[in-house]
């Protein structure tokens with residue numbers, strides 16, 4: 329209906345030539361055969377998704393619609409759009425007609441209507457409507473500031489504020505410390521972090537951690553572990569080979585970064601982890617391990633190879649600010665934290681959903697619990713966890729769901 333509304337309103341239409349006219353009723357059979365739809369699972373942990381996305385023209389739009397639903401607190405539609413995008417990301421080739429998606433899981437009516445618009449017109453009027461919406465624009469802008477979530481963004485929007493400038497000029501708004509840092513380094517931290525920059529930061533943190541404890545263990549997690557070229561931050565896991573020895577390590581690393589003059593901002597959270605309180609029954613987005621959210625200063629000379637430091641053209645300063653997250657669990661939780669922090673978010677969501685729905689198990693960043701046998705399943709590697717779940721191992725670079 330969005331699509332017919334747009335036509336009725338006489339909006340300009342660009343028709344792109346496609347392999348077939350995406351009319352589901354008659355031309356389906358003229359399309360290239362469906363992308364082995366029967367083999368595509370509804371669970372991202374049963375799919376392999378590399379960073380090579382052949383269906384970006386659809387997934388970008390669907391993710392934007394998901395974000396809009398999130399702002400409207402429409403949880404169902406939000407999840408539906410995210411699941412649909414995730415399925416399309418796993419396909420080995422581009423979808424050229426609706427026939428090719430027949431039988432694929434998680435593609436609902438709304439998603440199909442959006443895809444149809446894109447196939448016929450090369451654009452989505454639905455998403456253009458969202459993009460031109462004043463509230464969506466404001467919430468997207470406000471939540472792009474480090475430390476600003478949808479709740480705060482909504483509050484500012486309701487006060488009639490529309491730009492970052494207006495927020496900074498409003499005397500009655502009390503920004504917290506994180507938000508002040510978010511505004512202060514906005515230009516830098518809203519720019520993507522490159523793989524070369526992530527590598528440089530790995531070296532810095534590794535050197536710092538080893539200077540404090542030569543046997544400390546540092547692992548890259550998040551998008552860069554999945555092989556992404558760019559990310560919004562760099563995520564690490566830090567621990568010690570002996571249980572309990574990780575206590576105090578993170579604070580010492582932070583102190584050392586400060587002494588080196590590269591700590592621009594630090595929010596440290598103490599551990600609230602208590603094994604005796606597991607398994608937790610309500611779903612928790614975040615884990616209870618000690619962690620910190622940092623902004624670090626990265627020097628030009630520290631970044632090797634292609635492009636060097638990511639900065640604006642004409643920017644003369646030889647450094648940039650970068651967001652870095654560190655989590656420091658006890659070593660017996662290593663595998664669960666590594667798996668949880670490697671993502672992607674959609675992959676993690678489906679891994680937990682699969683564990684619960686298909687195996688009667690409860691998985692989070694702390695542990696894997698068998699609800700039938702009423703016992704915790706130990707793991708020292710990610711492979712152990714996949715094996716407990718009866719899943720084929722999925723490499724980090726195949727988890728870009």
Ligand code: DCT
Nearest residue numbers: 550551559560561613668669670671672673676
């Ligand atoms: N994570 C999660 N649930 C959350 C937050 C994070 O499961 N509420 C996991 C998934 C990925 C990992 O932690 C790191 O989070 P991000 O840095 O936000 O994700 P990313 O995949 O590294 O993406 P980006 O490249 O944008 O940093």
Ligand code: MG
Nearest residue numbers: 550551561563
């Ligand atoms: Mg990340």
